[in-house]
Amino acid sequence: MPSEFQIIGNLAKRLRRRGARGVVTGIGDDAAVLRVGARDDVVVTTDTMVEGQHFRRAWFSWPDVGWRLAAVNLSDLAAMNATPRFALISLAVPETVTARVIEEIERGAARHLARYGAIVVGGNLTATDGPLVCDMTLIGTCRRGKAWKRHARRGDAIVVAGVLGAAAAGVAVLLGRARPARRDPLVRAYLAPVPLLEVAAALRGSRSIRGAIDVSDGLSSDLIHMGEASGLGCDVEAAALPVPPAVRAFCRRRKRDAVQWALDGGEDYALVLSVSPRRAADVCRRIRSTGAKASIVGRFTARAGTYRLIDADGRARAFKPGGWDHFAR
Amino acid sequence: MPSEFQIIGNLAKRLRRRGARGVVTGIGDDAAVLRVGARDDVVVTTDTMVEGQHFRRAWFSWPDVGWRLAAVNLSDLAAMNATPRFALISLAVPETVTARVIEEIERGAARHLARYGAIVVGGNLTATDGPLVCDMTLIGTCRRGKAWKRHARRGDAIVVAGVLGAAAAGVAVLLGRARPARRDPLVRAYLAPVPLLEVAAALRGSRSIRGAIDVSDGLSSDLIHMGEASGLGCDVEAAALPVPPAVRAFCRRRKRDAVQWALDGGEDYALVLSVSPRRAADVCRRIRSTGAKASIVGRFTARAGTYRLIDADGRARAFKPGGWDHFAR
Numbered sequence: 001m002p003s004e005f006q007i008i009g010n011l012a013k014r015l016r017r018r019g020a021r022g023v024v025t026g027i028g029d030d031a032a033v034l035r036v037g038a039r040d041d042v043v044v045t046t047d048t049m050v051e052g053q054h055f056r057r058a059w060f061s062w063p064d065v066g067w068r069l070a071a072v073n074l075s076d077l078a079a080m081n082a083t084p085r086f087a088l089i090s091l092a093v094p095e096t097v098t099a100r101v102i103e104e105i106e107r108g109a110a111r112h113l114a115r116y117g118a119i120v121v122g123g124n125l126t127a128t129d130g131p132l133v134c135d136m137t138l139i140g141t142c143r144r145g146k147a148w149k150r151h152a153r154r155g156d157a158i159v160v161a162g163v164l165g166a167a168a169a170g171v172a173v174l175l176g177r178a179r180p181a182r183r184d185p186l187v188r189a190y191l192a193p194v195p196l197l198e199v200a201a202a203l204r205g206s207r208s209i210r211g212a213i214d215v216s217d218g219l220s221s222d223l224i225h226m227g228e229a230s231g232l233g234c235d236v237e238a239a240a241l242p243v244p245p246a247v248r249a250f251c252r253r254r255k256r257d258a259v260q261w262a263l264d265g266g267e268d269y270a271l272v273l274s275v276s277p278r279r280a281a282d283v284c285r286r287i288r289s290t291g292a293k294a295s296i297v298g299r300f301t302a303r304a305g306t307y308r309l310i311d312a313d314g315r316a317r318a319f320k321p322g323g324w325d326h327f328a329r
Numbered sequence: 330m331p332s333e334f335q336i337i338g339n340l341a342k343r344l345r346r347r348g349a350r351g352v353v354t355g356i357g358d359d360a361a362v363l364r365v366g367a368r369d370d371v372v373v374t375t376d377t378m379v380e381g382q383h384f385r386r387a388w389f390s391w392p393d394v395g396w397r398l399a400a401v402n403l404s405d406l407a408a409m410n411a412t413p414r415f416a417l418i419s420l421a422v423p424e425t426v427t428a429r430v431i432e433e434i435e436r437g438a439a440r441h442l443a444r445y446g447a448i449v450v451g452g453n454l455t456a457t458d459g460p461l462v463c464d465m466t467l468i469g470t471c472r473r474g475k476a477w478k479r480h481a482r483r484g485d486a487i488v489v490a491g492v493l494g495a496a497a498a499g500v501a502v503l504l505g506r507a508r509p510a511r512r513d514p515l516v517r518a519y520l521a522p523v524p525l526l527e528v529a530a531a532l533r534g535s536r537s538i539r540g541a542i543d544v545s546d547g548l549s550s551d552l553i554h555m556g557e558a559s560g561l562g563c564d565v566e567a568a569a570l571p572v573p574p575a576v577r578a579f580c581r582r583r584k585r586d587a588v589q590w591a592l593d594g595g596e597d598y599a600l601v602l603s604v605s606p607r608r609a610a611d612v613c614r615r616i617r618s619t620g621a622k623a624s625i626v627g628r629f630t631a632r633a634g635t636y637r638l639i640d641a642d643g644r645a646r647a648f649k650p651g652g653w654d655h656f657a658r
Contacts, residue, residue: 024370025478028558030408030543031374031469033476038367041353044450045360046417046466050457079359088375092421092462121373128379130459133421137375137466140360147362149354214359229357 020119022085032121034086040141043082047072051131059174061182062101064191065134066108072216073138074116074195075269079214081148081200082140084118090135092128105134113138116197146204148273150229151211152300157280158234160295161199161271161287164219165247165258166190168265172254186246193269198290200271206286208279218266221321224307226274226300233306235316236263236298242270263309264322274300349448351414361450363415369470372411376401380460388503390511391430393520394463395437401545402467403445403524404598408543410477410529411469413447419464421457434463442467445526475533477602479558480540481629486609487563489624490528490600490616493548494576494587495519497594501583515575522598527619529600535615537608547595550650553636555603555629562635564645565592565627571599592638593651603629 020026024033036042049055049069060068070087077084089109091102102125110120118138152158170190173181181187196214203209211230213222219241223234238259251258275283280296287294298310308316349355353362365371378384378398389397399416406413418438422431431454439449447467481487499519502510510516525543532538540559542551548570552563567588580587604612609625616623627639637645 024474025476029479030405030541031372031411031476033409033471034371034373035473036365036371042363042365042371042468043360044363044415044417044466044468046419046451046453048419048421048453048455048464050421050455050459052458053456076359080362082360086373088373088466090375090377090464092377092379122375124375124377124464126377126379127382128459128462129381130379130457130462133457133459133462135377135419135453135462135464137373137417139371139373139468142362144364145353147354147360150358212359 023119023121026121027123032086032088034121034139036141039144041144041147043077043080043140043142043147044137045073045076046135046137047076049134060191062104063108063111066105066110067112067192069134069136070109070112071193071195071269073136074112074197075193075214075216077138077140078195078197078200079148079212079271080140080142081146081204081212082142084113084116084138084140084197086121086139087113087118088137089120089123091124092126092133094128094130094132097132109136148209148212150213150226152226152230152232152274153210154232154300154302155277156210156274156300157277157296158223158236158298158300159273159275159280159283159287160242160297161196161273161292162268163242163244163293164215164262164268164270165243165265167193167267168261169247169250171267172250186250190267193267195269196271196292199287199292202286202290203283206283208276208283209273210276211274213272215268215270215272216266218264218322219272220263220307220319222272224321226272227305227307230300231304233301233303233308234298235301235308235310238309238311240295240297242293242295259309263319352448352450355450356452361415361417363450363468365470368473370473370476372406372409372469372471372476373466374402374405375464375466376405378463389520391433392437392440395434395439396441396521398463398465399438399441400522400524400598402465403441403526404522404543404545406467406469407524407526407529408477408541408600409469409471410475410533410541411471413442413445413467413469413526415450415468416442416447417466418449418452420453421455421462423457423459423461426461438465477538477541479542479555481555481559481561481603482539483561483629483631484606485539485603485629486606486625487552487565487627487629488602488604488609488612488616489571489626490525490602490621491597492571492573492622493544493591493597493599494572494594496522496596497590498576498579500596515579519596522596524598525600525621528616528621531615531619532612535612537605537612538602539605540603542601544597544599544601545595547593547651548601549592549636549648550595551601553650555601556634556636559629560633562630562632562637563627564630564637564639567638567640569624569626571622571624588638592648
């Protein structure tokens, strides 16, 4: 095993060769020094993937672990309307993880970040007796005061960019099989979610967007997060939820309710937007121009704390936060 | 156990009450939004503490775990000449760690950060089957182009602010006892190291400082880091190393070489500075004005790759990187 310093040194060499706008000092000092525009805000997020909790080793290639770690952080910046710039990666690695594996994880992450113009500027490597823990902090920028908060406005349309339920179906497929089926599109939706940064870029500068969140916990939970942040409720049209045909087929086979699956699935990294109702159709067109699916799935209401699913016959029922809670033991 | 959302919600509430300059959006959104001065660079570092690797549960109170997590990151910013501003904390917690413990860790970290004007703006909570993993990313600012790199200059004096060997002795004391002795000054040096931000502030704007590093791995390793970054070597005077009397006494009892102990100990979070030789005495005076110890321990030489310890009789011997390497198995 090469030493910690050698591994970091190798990474630093490879990353320095790339260079990057705004990096004054990258890997290899006590801290990274970054320069952002004088008219920019700094937007920063962090997310962790723990082996056994968020992923199983058999499901992923090692670069895919890094790719997904980048994806979940990139998605948070998409939901803030920020441009990703600089990343730090901290790995706590068990003895079974070799230097080559560490480099593969870092490479997967660096490649995904590079697709959106971001670069690794630092991080940390440590040993652990436990499972592999991958932690990324991602720093982006946006024009001052232009970040999208989780706020919704009363009467606003709820617009979803992307699809729902596919990643959760992918996990179910993986759980049901002895061998991983990495090419299954549902499995891909879980292994390699696409952060909707192009959607955010297409909507940049639009005054019609009053707030946004990305669907990591599940649409139900994430809508409730927005409602709570704004003192509102919401009505969601079941028929309008963007459930891909493959997820509907999966739900038929498994005798699951596709709507509930889409509502509670999570990990899809779709974007949920609070949009001025008169501009919702136009916003959908702009989203579709990037190749992403766009759907008006409901509206935010003045009934604070009341979150309703409306079925095809107009019947309403309340929904609760679904999805994954790490501490619901 | 409260849910992940409840724990985060409680933290967010407590932290929001404090408010902070530069925080546009703190905890409770997809990402934090921060505003820094137009003439500032952003300086960012990350460090991890893994139970069983960096600390044992029996040694620490829970707030002390957070306090030390903050300390090691604060020290990195001191070594860059940056002012700490914003922190993100990611915890991967085993089932034995309760919500109250999580809050105690966060509180310990937040208190230490607050002492230097910094605030927690985000983070992540996740479950793990393994040991507790505490990860902090700390963001600071410094005037554009004024960050201290690891560079040294040929002929520069090596100035050490702080003392050496105490933290390593503290670990040895802890390892040798059934019960933790949290009041032992050596143990305190390990449990609650003091980041030398006041030293950095006292030297801010001085052109005599050509580079800096903090002693986390060990003076030997950290001097070699500086030498490698600058294509230089160094000569260190054994007699000049700031070894506290308690460490000398410890070494006598344990039949250890106090000089080697100070050279390889690590975790002291002293600062090593490359200082213009004509200004070294003045720099030491400014360091002492903060209450910290200051010592001229040697100089950087043109002999790239040659790192020498000079004993009281003028005999030189080469030294190698000592201290802790997580991957030296």
